[in-house]
Amino acid sequence: MESGKLSEDYALQLDARDPLAPFKHRFHHIDGAIYMDGNSLGLMCREAEESLMRVVEEWRTLGIGGWTQAKVPWISFAEELGRLTEPLVGAEPGEVVATGGTTINLHALVATFYNPQGERRRILADELNFPSDLYALASQIALRGGDPWEDLVLVRSRDGHTIEEDDVVEAMDQDVQLALLPSVYYRSGQLLDMERLTREAHERGITIGFDLGHSVGVVPHRLHQWGVDFAFWCNYKYVNGGPGSIGGLYVHQKHWGRRPGLAGWFGNDRSTMFDMRLEFQPAGDASAWQIGTTHILSAAPVEGSLRLINEAGIERIREKSKAITSYLIELVDGLLPEEEYGFHVVTPRDPERRGGHVGVSHPDGWRVNQALIARGVVPDFRPPNIIRLAPVPLYTSYHDVWRTVHHMKAIIDRGEHLSFSKEKPTVT
Numbered sequence: 001m002e003s004g005k006l007s008e009d010y011a012l013q014l015d016a017r018d019p020l021a022p023f024k025h026r027f028h029h030i031d032g033a034i035y036m037d038g039n040s041l042g043l044m045c046r047e048a049e050e051s052l053m054r055v056v057e058e059w060r061t062l063g064i065g066g067w068t069q070a071k072v073p074w075i076s077f078a079e080e081l082g083r084l085t086e087p088l089v090g091a092e093p094g095e096v097v098a099t100g101g102t103t104i105n106l107h108a109l110v111a112t113f114y115n116p117q118g119e120r121r122r123i124l125a126d127e128l129n130f131p132s133d134l135y136a137l138a139s140q141i142a143l144r145g146g147d148p149w150e151d152l153v154l155v156r157s158r159d160g161h162t163i164e165e166d167d168v169v170e171a172m173d174q175d176v177q178l179a180l181l182p183s184v185y186y187r188s189g190q191l192l193d194m195e196r197l198t199r200e201a202h203e204r205g206i207t208i209g210f211d212l213g214h215s216v217g218v219v220p221h222r223l224h225q226w227g228v229d230f231a232f233w234c235n236y237k238y239v240n241g242g243p244g245s246i247g248g249l250y251v252h253q254k255h256w257g258r259r260p261g262l263a264g265w266f267g268n269d270r271s272t273m274f275d276m277r278l279e280f281q282p283a284g285d286a287s288a289w290q291i292g293t294t295h296i297l298s299a300a301p302v303e304g305s306l307r308l309i310n311e312a313g314i315e316r317i318r319e320k321s322k323a324i325t326s327y328l329i330e331l332v333d334g335l336l337p338e339e340e341y342g343f344h345v346v347t348p349r350d351p352e353r354r355g356g357h358v359g360v361s362h363p364d365g366w367r368v369n370q371a372l373i374a375r376g377v378v379p380d381f382r383p384p385n386i387i388r389l390a391p392v393p394l395y396t397s398y399h400d401v402w403r404t405v406h407h408m409k410a411i412i413d414r415g416e417h418l419s420f421s422k423e424k425p426t427v428t
């Protein structure tokens with residue numbers, strides 16, 4: 001029996017004092033499972049289900065009339081979701097719109113903000129970013145006639161898990177025109193200092209954008225105040241908008257009026273959109289970066305889920321996120337000594353330097369991950385050997401975390417992972 005901070009009683013006490021604990025009941029949970037994978041796909045909350053079902057009903061009863069007569073008229077659904085997202089990213093009115101998806105929005109924004117000229121033609125990124133971003137950046141360089149091997153500069157990691165801001169700043173030289181970095185790293189969960197990086201980029205005349213996929217909905221941002229040029233994200237992780245739900249993008253006010261690199265009629269000023277003029281007239285704000293028709297069915301659940309997040313408040317969500325990820329790390333340290341159990345926390349220990357999940361490596365990570373699933377824990381795995389655990393503030397309890405770490409312990413104590421295959425399926 002553990003005592004003190006490692007005990008089950010202590011976990012239950014933490015839950016009893018958690019102001020966000022009542023939100024757990026606003027979500028649908030998977031029977032018998034401890035869900036620790038909200039960093040990949042958030043659970044469905046009742047509000048998301050309701051807004052989705054409302055839109056389905058509007059389609060059934062209004063048909064095309066839904067574009068103007070629905071409760072949130074579909075023609076302005078993207079802007080309404082933008083308004084609901086502003087508090088999460090620290091944007092001013094008009095700077096956010098819901099549209100596309102992560103990689104698609106990256107393309108739309110980089111096609112606008114990447115302007116290679118003379119010597120200044122490089123894009124600065126890093127080797128730990130989500131590969132889709134790097135594929136997209138390389139293709140944008142090739143589209144402009146550049147050589148991705150030459151013009152895409154990747155900051156290297158010193159330890160394989162994190163990127164030092166100093167190294168990014170050092171790489172911001174005169175050849176760099178655009179920098180694109182994640183807010184939070186998808187494997188280690190490291191949170192970059194976006195404010196500092198934006199300041200340093202601007203001092204050197206570099207435009208800077210961020211992929212907020214792993215921070216939106218769990219980490220507050222001050223994009224407008226920091227002067228970030230652009231950002232984009234998905235809504236299916238901590239925003240709980242559902243699989244493949246519509247994404248979001250942000251364009252700082254100072255760039256409004258610029259012509260989007262990838263234009264389409266949904267980016268046209270609404271007042272003349274249906275005049276069907278031959279010439280594109282971009283909207284006066286971030287709406288201009290939409291391309292085609294809003295994906296209403298994948299946008300619908302995001303409305304309810306954003307309302308729930310705003311009710312809880314992003315600052316309170318962040319407070320719990322820091323506390324519950326710290327608690328998870330303390331339990332791993334206290335119950336699973338590395339020499340005996342082989343687990344190693346790859347996430348920064350300073351809560352200010354991490355997002356919403358904790359990455360734990362294990363030499364046999366893939367098989368341990370399968371053994372966790374067999375025990376009813378839902379984590380996920382990223383190569384080479386990282387198990388990601390996301391205690392999501394709105395629906396994960398401290399007791400869930402306590403139980404998860406005990407499952408990890410029992411798996412190694414009993415050698416349960418050894419009976420699983422080392423082969424990996426195509427989706428992990």
Ligand SMILES: Cc1ncc(COP(=O)(O)O)c(C=O)c1O
Nearest residue numbers: 101102103104130132186213234
């Ligand atoms: C940080 C990051 N960027 C980009 C992507 C790709 O997202 P999408 O499939 O929405 O384009 C993901 C997917 O999980 C991601 O985690």
